Amino acid sequence: MFGNKNKAELTAMKAEVDGLKGLTNALEKSMA
Secondary structure, eight states: OHHHHHHHHHHHHHHHHHHHHHHHHHHHHHHO
């Protein structure tokens, strides 16, 4: 029960981090 909630939160956090990395990469490419 608790483990599933943690897994969902970790997945959401990972998605946010991946999204930020994607934005950073796009910014670097547009500035290059």
